[in-house]
Amino acid sequence: xxxxxxxxxxxxxxxxxxxxxxxxxxxxxxxxxxxxxxxxxxxxxxxxxxxxxxxxxxxxxxxxxxxxxxxxxxxxxxxxxxxxxxxxxxxxxxxxxxxxxxxxxxxxxxxxxxxxxxxxxxxxxxxxxxxxxxxxxxxxxxxxxxxxxxxxxxxxxxxxxxxxxxxxxxxxxxxxxxxxxxxxxxxxxxxxxxxxxxxxxxxxxxxxxxxxxxxxxxxxxxxxxxxxxxxxxxxxxxxxxxxxxxxxxxxxxxxxxxxxxxxxxxxxxxxxxxxxxxxxxxxxxxxxxxxxxxxxxxxxxxxxxxxxxxxxxxxxxxxxxxxxxxxxxxxxxxxxxxxxxxxxxxxxxxxxxxxxxxxxxxxxxxxxxxxxxxxxxxxxxxxxxxxxxxxxxxxxxxxxxxxxxxxxxxxxxxxxxxxxxxxxxxxxxxxxxxxxxxxxxxxxxxxxxxxxxxxxxxxxxxxxxxxxxxxxxxxxxxxxxxxxxxxxxxxxxxxxxxxxxxxxxxxxxxxxxxxxxxxxxxxxxxxxxxxxxxxxxxxxxxxxxxxxxxxxxxxxxxxxxxxxxxxxxxxxxxxxxxxxxxxxxxxxxxxxxxxxxxx
Amino acid sequence: xxxxxxxxxxxxxxxxxxxxxxxxxxxxxxxxxxxxxxxxxxxxxxxxxxxxxxxxxxxxxxxxxxxxxxxxxxxxxxxxxxxxxxxxxxxxxxxxxxxxxxxxxxxxxxxxxxxxxxxxxxxxxxxxxxxxxxxxxxxxxxxxxxxxxxxxxxxxxxxxxxxxxxxxxxxxxxxxxxxxxxxxxxxxxxxxxxxxxxxxxxxxxxxxxxxxxxxxxxxxxxxxxxxxxxxxxxxxxxxxxxxxxxxxxxxxxxxxxxxxxxxxxxxxxxxxxxxxxxxxxxxxxxxxxxxxxxxxxxxxxxxxxxxxxxxxxxxxxxxxxxxxxxxxxxxxxxxxxxxxxxxxxxxxxxxxxxxxxxxxxxxxxxxxxxxxxxxxxxxxxxxxxxxxxxxxxxxxx
Numbered sequence: 001x002x003x004x005x006x007x008x009x010x011x012x013x014x015x016x017x018x019x020x021x022x023x024x025x026x027x028x029x030x031x032x033x034x035x036x037x038x039x040x041x042x043x044x045x046x047x048x049x050x051x052x053x054x055x056x057x058x059x060x061x062x063x064x065x066x067x068x069x070x071x072x073x074x075x076x077x078x079x080x081x082x083x084x085x086x087x088x089x090x091x092x093x094x095x096x097x098x099x100x101x102x103x104x105x106x107x108x109x110x111x112x113x114x115x116x117x118x119x120x121x122x123x124x125x126x127x128x129x130x131x132x133x134x135x136x137x138x139x140x141x142x143x144x145x146x147x148x149x150x151x152x153x154x155x156x157x158x159x160x161x162x163x164x165x166x167x168x169x170x171x172x173x174x175x176x177x178x179x180x181x182x183x184x185x186x187x188x189x190x191x192x193x194x195x196x197x198x199x200x201x202x203x204x205x206x207x208x209x210x211x212x213x214x215x216x217x218x219x220x221x222x223x224x225x226x227x228x229x230x231x232x233x234x235x236x237x238x239x240x241x242x243x244x245x246x247x248x249x250x251x252x253x254x255x256x257x258x259x260x261x262x263x264x265x266x267x268x269x270x271x272x273x274x275x276x277x278x279x280x281x282x283x284x285x286x287x288x289x290x291x292x293x294x295x296x297x298x299x300x301x302x303x304x305x306x307x308x309x310x311x312x313x314x315x316x317x318x319x320x321x322x323x324x325x326x327x328x329x330x331x332x333x334x335x336x337x338x339x340x341x342x343x344x345x346x347x348x349x350x351x352x353x354x355x356x357x358x359x360x361x362x363x364x365x366x367x368x369x370x371x372x373x374x375x376x377x378x379x380x381x382x383x384x385x386x387x388x389x390x391x392x393x394x395x396x397x398x399x400x401x402x403x404x405x406x407x408x409x410x411x412x413x414x415x416x417x418x419x420x421x422x423x424x425x426x427x428x429x430x431x432x433x434x435x436x437x438x439x440x441x442x443x444x445x446x447x448x449x450x451x452x453x454x455x456x457x458x459x460x461x462x463x464x465x466x467x468x469x470x471x472x473x474x475x476x477x478x479x480x481x482x483x484x485x486x487x488x489x490x491x492x493x494x495x496x497x498x499x500x501x502x503x504x505x506x507x508x509x510x511x512x513x514x515x516x517x518x519x520x521x522x523x524x525x526x527x528x529x530x531x532x533x534x535x536x537x538x539x540x541x542x543x544x545x546x547x548x549x550x551x552x553x554x555x556x557x558x559x560x561x562x563x564x565x566x567x568x569x570x571x572x573x574x575x576x577x578x579x580x581x582x583x584x585x586x587x588x589x590x591x592x593x594x595x596x597x598x599x
Numbered sequence: 600x601x602x603x604x605x606x607x608x609x610x611x612x613x614x615x616x617x618x619x620x621x622x623x624x625x626x627x628x629x630x631x632x633x634x635x636x637x638x639x640x641x642x643x644x645x646x647x648x649x650x651x652x653x654x655x656x657x658x659x660x661x662x663x664x665x666x667x668x669x670x671x672x673x674x675x676x677x678x679x680x681x682x683x684x685x686x687x688x689x690x691x692x693x694x695x696x697x698x699x700x701x702x703x704x705x706x707x708x709x710x711x712x713x714x715x716x717x718x719x720x721x722x723x724x725x726x727x728x729x730x731x732x733x734x735x736x737x738x739x740x741x742x743x744x745x746x747x748x749x750x751x752x753x754x755x756x757x758x759x760x761x762x763x764x765x766x767x768x769x770x771x772x773x774x775x776x777x778x779x780x781x782x783x784x785x786x787x788x789x790x791x792x793x794x795x796x797x798x799x800x801x802x803x804x805x806x807x808x809x810x811x812x813x814x815x816x817x818x819x820x821x822x823x824x825x826x827x828x829x830x831x832x833x834x835x836x837x838x839x840x841x842x843x844x845x846x847x848x849x850x851x852x853x854x855x856x857x858x859x860x861x862x863x864x865x866x867x868x869x870x871x872x873x874x875x876x877x878x879x880x881x882x883x884x885x886x887x888x889x890x891x892x893x894x895x896x897x898x899x900x901x902x903x904x905x906x907x908x909x910x911x912x913x914x915x916x917x918x919x920x921x922x923x924x925x926x927x928x929x930x931x932x933x934x935x936x937x938x939x940x941x942x943x944x945x946x947x948x949x950x951x952x953x954x955x956x957x958x959x960x961x962x963x964x965x966x967x968x969x970x971x972x973x974x975x976x977x978x979x980x981x982x983x984x985x986x987x988x989x990x991x992x993x994x995x996x
Contacts, residue, residue, distance in 0.1 A: 182613040216761060245719055527964065527986055551829035554985040555803035556776075558629065559671060560612055560879040561864055563890050572985075573992050 001219065001256035002075045003466040005185045009077045009214065009258055010093040010097055011127075013118045014104035019134045023104060023166035023175075024062070024078060030172045031064040031076070033244060061212060062245040068180045077258040078181055079199070079214075081118070086347030088473050089292055092121050093199040093274045096290070097214035097258060100128035102175065103156065107133040107163070108140035116412060117471030119154055120478055128183045132175055133159050153414075155237065155439060186216075186256030187224030193280040194218035194226070196253075196261075197288045201271040203322040207239075209265035213277060214258050219285060220277070221252035226263060227280035229287040233270050234280045235263035252359060269325040270413045295476070296344025297405075298351060298455050299388040301332060302358070303340030303497060305580050309364055310339045316362035317341055320354065327354055333388065336496045336582045342389055345371075349453060367580050369498045370595040375449045376403040376479050390496035393486045396537065402502075403479035405451040410432070411462070413470035414441050421464045428453035429504065446563035448477060452502070457596055487512050490533040490540075491585050498582075501595055509541050514598035516542040522590045522597075525549040530585055608666035609670055611690050613626040613647055614676040614875030616897055619711060623745040623811035624773075624804060628877030628895045629673040640678045643875075646904040648689045650874045653908030655693055656883060661871070665694040665862035667871075670706040670726075676713050680720025690725040696702075697749050703727055703860040705769075710756035718763035728758050728859075730769040730798070736790035737783045740776050745811075750790070757794050758862060767857055769798030774835070776804050776830040777821055784831045785838070792842050797857035801835055803828065829982065836978070849932050849981055865979045867930045868922075876910075878902045881930050887922035890915050920995065923947055931967075931976050940972020949996075957994040 004208070013549055014020035028034040064076040081094040093102065097599045101122045122129055131150050133143050147158040164171025170262070200212040213220075216521070220226065225238045240250040242259040253259045265271060272294060276287035277349055304313050317329045345351040348371060358364050378400045387393050394404075413421055415437070422445070425432070430447040437443055454474065462470050487508055489499035490509035503511050512534030519532045527549055535543040579586040590597075617632040619642075632639070653950070655661050657928065668690050678686075687704060691697065705728040706721055713721075721729070735741050736750040750758075760768055770791050774784050791799055806812050806822070815821055823831075836846060844852035848866065849858065864871055868888070873880045875894040882888060891914035894900050903910030926946070930938040944950050950972045952958045958974065961967045966980035966987050978986050 293704070385728060401784070406606065478652060527983055548981055550826050551832060552984050553803070553832070553834065553982055553984045554805065555801065556805045560871055560881065561871050561892070562881070562925060563863065563892070565928070566921060569924070569928065569985075569988055569992055572989050576989065576993055 001252050001559040002257060004188065004254070004256035005435050006072060006074050006257040007077065007099040007178050007186055008074060008100065008183050008350065009079060009186060009256065010100045010102060010179055011079045011081055011098045011122070012104060012117060013081075014128075014134075015115045016104065019166045020080075020104055023132075023134065023164070024080065025121040025422070026075075026166045026169055026172050027064060027078065027176065028062060028245060030176065031066045032167075033062060033064045035194065046058075051265070052537050057318070060245075060366060061243050063258070064244075065244040066176050069177060070180075070434070071501065074180055075257075076176070079258065083379065086345075088117075088121070089294075090200070090273055091118060092125065092290070093499070095122050095125045095127060096288070097197055097199045098125075098127055099186055100130075100179070100180070101151075103129050104132045104134050104144055104152075105150060105359050106259055107136045108138055109142055110146050111153045114510055116154065119156075120412060120471070123471075129156060130178055130182045131156060132171070134166055136163045137168045140310065141281065142411065152439075166333055182416045188216045188255035189257050190217075190219060192217040193219055193282045193284040193458045194224070195284040195288060195345060196220060196277040198228075198271055198273055198277060200273060201268050203268055207262050209262075209268050209270045209271050211260075211261045211263070211296070212266070213253070213261055215255055216403070219252050219253060219254045220261060224278050225280040226261070227283060228272075229278055229283075230272055230275040230276050230291055230293070231270055235265055237261055237263045244578055249353070253266060254402075267325075272325065285559065294346070296326065296328050297373065297451060297476070298344070298345045298371045299342060299374060300345070300351060300371045300391065301334060301337065301340050301367075302329075302355065303337040303367045303498075303580075304342050305365040305367055305578060307338045311361065313358070313364055313525075316358050316364060317343070318364075320357060324354070332500045334369075334391070335502065336498045337369075339578065340535075342366075344388070348459070352420060365577055367498075367592055369588055369592050370501055371455050371588070372502065373405050375453055375484065375502060377401075387502075388500045390486055390500040391498075393502060396485070401481050402484045404482050404484060406477045406480050407451045407454060407474040408477050409447045409449050409472055409474045411445045411447070411470055411472050412438075413443055413445070413466050415441050416496050417466040418443050418469060421445060421462065421470055424458070424461055424465060425449065428458055450480075450482065451476075485536055487515075488535045489515065490535055491587075492531055492535075492583060494583055495535070496582055498592060508536055511595075511598065512536070513542040515594060516544040518594045518598045519591055520544040522594055523585070523587060526585060528584070605624050607663055608869070609660060609694065610667040610669070610671045610861050610869065610871035611651065611665065612671060612861070612871055612873040612875075613675075613686060613690075614671055614673065614873065614878040614893075615678055616673040616678045616876040617643075618672065618745050619677070619709065620673045620745070621811075623815070626810050627671075628646060629851065632677070635677050640682050642901070644678070644682045644686050647686060648896065648900055649908055650904045650910070651690065651872065652693060654872050654874070654880070656850035656862040657830055658872075661728055662695045663870075665691060665697045665702045666806040667702055667864060669861040670704075672707055673714055676721070677707040680717055680724050683721055683865040683921045684724035684905060691725075701727070705730055705859070705861055708756065708760075713759065715759040715762060717763070718849065722764045722874075726765075728767040728769065729765045730771065731756055731760065733757075733770045733787075733791065734773045735779075737779070740779050740783060740787075743776055743778055744773065749963050754790075754794065757796070762800045767798070767879050768796045769800060769853075769859070770794065770796045771800045771802065772898055773802050773804050774831040774923070775823050777807040777816065777823065778885075779823060779831075781827055781830055781834065781856075782917050785834055786982070788835050788838055789902065791910065792838070797854050798837065798859060799839060799844060799851055799852045801832070801852070802833065812819070814985070827938060832982065845935065847933060849934065863933070866933050868926055868929060887917040887919050889917060919947070924992060924995065927951060927955060931974065931984065931988070934976060937973060937975030940974070944972070954996050955991040955994070956996055957990045 012020050060080040061494040062078045066076050079094050081091045081100055084515050118452055146534045148160040162171050162174045167534040195217040196213040196215045201209055204210050227234045240253050241247050241415040253316050278284045326346045329341040334344040377385050378389050379398050382399050425447045428449050430449040435445050483505045484502050487501050487503050487504050488495045516532045516534045529548045530546040532544045533540045579588055614627045617635050618629045619633045620631045686888050699984050704726050706726045707730045733753040733884050772787055778963055839852045846852050847858050870882050876897050879892045883892045891911050893910045894912040900910040951974050969976050
């Protein structure tokens, strides 16, 4: 067990390519936690997908031993955080496990939007924050200007900002010293009953669920009978350990320590992020505040392009679910797409990540249907049904009323974008709750908005019109009555269930027209004419025609180079594999997501 | 169908990689060499002869009857008639004979590199057929294509070729050129018909990676509309039919009996040896056949051939599946001949309809027509042939 006064728990807050991963690597290297030889670049981002997207999806931690100038060897726990609005709750839990945060700002580019959102969370959690100006070796670096910007935009004292270049290894020691001196040691009481925060967990095929925790009070060791306070489930601890950065078993984790627990747990859904672990025999009175059960907010259908791959998809979603309790699925059947799954996600980004992982890690080609929220439908006979697939909306004569989920969106933005952001919120059926100037140049806006509107393209629009500077966080509010109807899309006269969507009545006409137009753009010309119609019940409200392909012939002289001609054809065949045949018409994946591209 | 034993003849392709200048749309292997020296021409011819004889020896082809020789480019007419004569002599001498008709010997020509004297020289050297790259009769389209010659010069070259004794002349045009209207195109087609050539090739402009056009027309909006291009092709199909030409291959028309024997070898999957920079070869044995191709670099080619008689850059052995596909795709390009069911079955052990289950739908959609087990593309099938082939490939047995 480490003396809590010698522990520092910190996180790194940075914009996507301002050098968070590189700095993490340098800290690991400098403290000898990992040698250069062992260094796979950017060690902390483990998933291939994370490396490619340059973001962290799962939180990662590393324990560093650092002998400071005062002669004392400190234990520094670096807790890496996920980087997207869909995971803002996970971010807040990871940050809650820390006492401090390093704010990295690119010394030439300055403060970027994403940084701001995370920083506010860090401030809310009450962390000690100090800025680091990274990439000072670049010719365009301008530390005085960027310091000024940090103070103005973020309201953080930047006079003692550390100047660094993670790439060149400049300023690494200064950062480590600052962590020791400027971040407070953990508080807590060894004598009190165990209280530990779960901030991540995942499934390991050999050990079962691995739970990442931060101990606030008491101590946890092998043999401790632990209880998850939200679920009430109890387990006997098998192993505790730390990541240094590979897993290393130790005797116990005490106050202020960060590490993992293995307790023969079979499913990640038993170990929710934000839950509190306590001693089952001697429980703490109050759990760590702020727990929220993970809840699927967005639903879409996942179908294999090739129906023969259904079993493979099934196996893949089961495996993925083992590791991601915020992802849910249920079998569903579509007339157009065959057998597939209705899946629930935290948000649109989470949905994309899941789809990409399924395709990449399991070699599947998938069709994703348009994301939707869950609707509460009260029927004329008084029964209530939850509808997470628009094609399941009962016929109008059986509907008494429909309710849809509303959220409270909290937006932070520079004042200059206020007009545009308000207009966006209004256009998304938003109800204004508050506008507050935090400084003369920064505004916080709160809106109640139907989640359905957020799911479509709100976030992208917000980012675009604020040049990326507006940040958003949201909380679920309640279900509210809305005048909603089902919009169907017909292809050559046949309604395609996977293309149906639920829309506000007053926008149905415009939405149907836009959607039909967009589908016309997306669906390639076929060997016959394709008619796209948007309809409400039996009433067609929009119609577009995709003319039959006029010409598709290579009237070219290839000489004797037949190989090339054949390879071209084989390549086109590969491209065609992404097309789903619905009736006689071949639809590309984008056609099912066309609704994301309109409005 | 290239079955060893029955198929004894051979075709030879000789690639001449020199041009007056590189055309911005062309992705054939060529280098701009406006002042090609006699010595360089002779040295290149030496390399071609050396390569051919080493291939013949390696593959044991010397007893094959020579059916065709084809000088392609680049611009073969940049070589002196004496060089062409020497090459023809060497190729003919390398094989057992050529049957009673004598081989078809084609030379591609650029109007700017020929004169009556030179054409007479090529004819006397043994060329039986000439293919002149006219491309367009519209000066502004010729400019867009980066051609060095005028429309008038092309007409003169045709007349000179006739006078020089060529009784089998082919003319090439390109359609779908940026800035080209349907009317421009129809005038060019009329211009070609007025000359009454034996053979006409109409090629749709294809923007190929690595060409100047590829960079210039990244934005495809600057290219002619797909429907307009379709109309160009269809109007030419009608006009040439009315004028008595047979549309024997997707891009090729001929007066009866004047179909290109050499190019037909490609479509019938018959053996050919390609010599020169970037040239491709095909031999239908053993099993499903194999292809190889030479380096695209002139320097590497000369070096390789002088060192070891060969400058092969890549090769492939066809799988049965690839051979089936190629037979189909190439065979169907021949709009009159199509795929002969029995010949296909003799080689692959099943009928085309069995190998390609999509055939049934294509027949009922009117994209193909059948007579027993024989298959051809309909006119509409020809116009949509790439989509037809893709459909067949997607559902291969």
